[in-house]
Every structure is written in C-alpha cells, then in structure tokens.
Amino acid sequence: MLTSNQNNHPKVPEVVVLRLPLYVRELTDMLQSDKNVVSSQQLGERLQMTPAQIRKDLSYFGKFGKQGRGYPISFLVNQLRSVLGLEKEWNCCIIGVGKLGKAVISYTGFNPEGFNIRAAFDDDISLIGQTVGGLYVQPITELEKTIRDKDISIGIVTVPAPNAQKVIDRMVASGLKSILNYAPVGLHIPPGVHIRHVDPLLSLQSMTYYLK
Amino acid sequence: MLTSNQNNHPKVPEVVVLRLPLYVRELTDMLQSDKNVVSSQQLGERLQMTPAQIRKDLSYFGKFGKQGRGYPISFLVNQLRSVLGLEKEWNCCIIGVGKLGKAVISYTGFNPEGFNIRAAFDDDISLIGQTVGGLYVQPITELEKTIRDKDISIGIVTVPAPNAQKVIDRMVASGLKSILNYAPVGLHIPPGVHIRHVDPLLSLQSMTYYLK
C-alpha cells in the first residue's frame, strides 16, 4: 500500500479535490428537481464535463452509483459533503479589517455553508476594540490564544500586500493549516499548509491574452 | 503549421497563460531592487517554481534571456506585458450593483493596472439612474449600445446566482468575449468566450478536504 489513502483508494489528485465542491453545488441544486437519480452523462452536461471524468473522479472516493440507473442524488451529495468535511462547521478568523476585510466579514455566503468568522484581527490601533459586523477587533498579539480558545482552523487574509507574508507566517506559527488569501502577492508557505488565492486582477490579466 | 500560433511558437497551454501574470507581478516587484538581471533559478525561488518550468514557459513566447547571465528584468516585464496585452487600457462594465457590485466598483486594485470600469448596469428600478462610485447605473437594455459606444471588452458579473446565466447570455450576445464572474453558480458559455470565476466559498470547501 504505497500510494493509497486511508480508504484504500489511490492518492487523489488535487484537481479532483478542487472539482468536488462543484459537484456538491450542482447536485444540491438538483435536489430541488423531481428526479432523484442522475447519470454521469446528465451531470456532465450541466457541468460541461465528460461523463468519464465525473465517473473517474467519484471513483476515487467510493462506488456511489447503481449500474444501469446512475447516482442517487441526495446520497451522492451526502457522501461528497462527508468526503470534503462539509457536515461540520468550520471556525475562521480574519486578519485585516480595512475596507476589503469589512466586505468579507459582511459577505453572507459563508455562514449558510458552515464557515463562520469567529474572530477579527488588525494592527491598526484605531480599529482595535471596535466592533465590525458583530466581531470585536483584536490585536494580532492575541492570534494564537484566540485560535486555541475558539477552535479556529481557517485563516482569511485581507491585509495589504506588503503585510501579507508576515501575517501568514504568524498564522502558520499559530497552527493554522488552511488559509484563504485575498492579498495580491506571492507568498511562501511551508509544506502541509494549504492556501487558496482570491485575486480578480490576476484573472483579468490572464484573460486579456485571449482578447488580442 | 498545424499547432502553431501567429509567432511560430507551439500552441501555448492555458496553464502557462495563467502563470504569466504571476511572473509580471513578481518581476515588477523586482524592478525596485538594484539588480537588473534575474536567472530562472532566482525567479523560481521567489515563486516557488522550478527553474525549468519558468524557462519553458517563457520559451513559448520568445527568447528573452542571455546565456550565462539570465533575463533582463525590465525587458522581460515589458515583453510579458505585451504578450498579455497589458500595455493598453481595458474598458470593463459591471452588471449587478448590489452590495457585492458596489464593493467591486470601489475596489482600487483594477484601475492602476489598466482595467477601468466604465459602465454599471442593474435591473432594479430603484438603482437605475443613481450614481455609484462615479458610475451612472443604467438599465440592462442599454448594455449592447453602451458596450459599442464605450468600447467595452470585459464584463464583470456581480448579480445573484439565479440571474447570472441570463445576464451572461446577454453579455455574450452583445459581443463580450471575456467575463469575470463573481456569481457562485455553474455557467454555460459558448466556445471563444473566456470566463474566470471568483468564488471564495468553493476555495474554502476544497481546503477542508485536507483538514480532516
């Protein structure tokens, strides 16, 4: 068992993990329809993917379908949510309570999906002690203690680019293993820590290539 | 010449195009240092990439380096900016002037990089005619005419998920070929139109996989 995970399936490519939330979202939409089974063909049409890719992706995690019928929608959603760890709630903290940070704090899309921002930090004296979106803004010195006390496992970075690396170093030192980064800058993180970047400017800059 | 682009280089993989803005950003930072040449080795350390990948990526677009020396930084930035089409200004429009749309309009990161939001649209009667961040909110019926008049080539979608597909159909029908989408929903676009998604929730949901 050299290249298997704990479920005896071969190691899962990261791209596959990145697609799982897309499946969950689409299948969740389909729960409202009257159908309760979906084929890889039908799901592929909705997601603009090949049926083979969907079947292969799902096969990394188990056998969720019935031959000749397809996949029971609600069963499959539940399985995938479980694979992704979406049945539980995740506590997050946010660092940087400037304009961007405030916008992220007031974003209503995270909570219903089980991602709750439980703490906010900043190094601006004039912000510390204030309440933003129901969160008491704390000094970054309290980061480690708060992460422990509030069982926080995800950090959201909304500081200006020049401050991002040192903030992230601090988050990593405090034990966070998952970071959602809004700072438009390249960052160094150690192995075992996961980061995702939200960077609309980079997205625009790569699209212009195709506009010429 | 079956698989070549107009510069006689082999077809460029999309992943390579996605990395070009990263190179531009990092190299632009390096302009402020005293060095004026960088090796693929050094750039790779900063970007956490292998030198080979950087050299291969760059080689799709030309020979920008000098053997034994490395790449002249400012020359390379200029070349890459030109490849990406970043020497010119790009006019954008935004559809959806709710909370998210307002936040995007007031984001200060686009303008300095040559992406200017020139028009805003909404279908909410109470918003139309108002001024948001210096933009007069127009009814969507004026989309096609405005795109033509203001030479807009990029559309930014900040409408609620259920409205996104029909808005995008309309943008595509009006001739837009590049779309930056903030709506958390899967979308169908025809070949030749490029879309990028900004979806922090999907990013979070894929990271939790590694937290279990």
Add this chain to the structure above:
DNA sequence: CAATGTGAACGTGTTCACAGCA
C-alpha cells in the same frame, strides 16, 4: 563557465472502451 533554450523522458490527469452488474 554560468545560465538559457529545448528536444526527450517522465509523470500525471483525461478519455476510451468495455466488463460487469442492476
């Protein structure tokens, strides 16, 4: 002689094609 540019080797992800099962 240091570092590029690039074919060739390699590895990884996608698609095919079909055996197997409801």
Add this chain to the structure above:
DNA sequence: TGCTGTGAACACGTTCACATTG
C-alpha cells in the same frame, strides 16, 4: 439494456539533461 467502475491508452504538462552561447 443502460450506466457504472476501471484498467489501458492517450494527451498534456513538467522536469531533465545537455548542447549552445554570450
């Protein structure tokens, strides 16, 4: 019969290794 699950074939992106050159 219809559709899954999956090895095998394939395609594509990454890395290697070295000839080349300032």
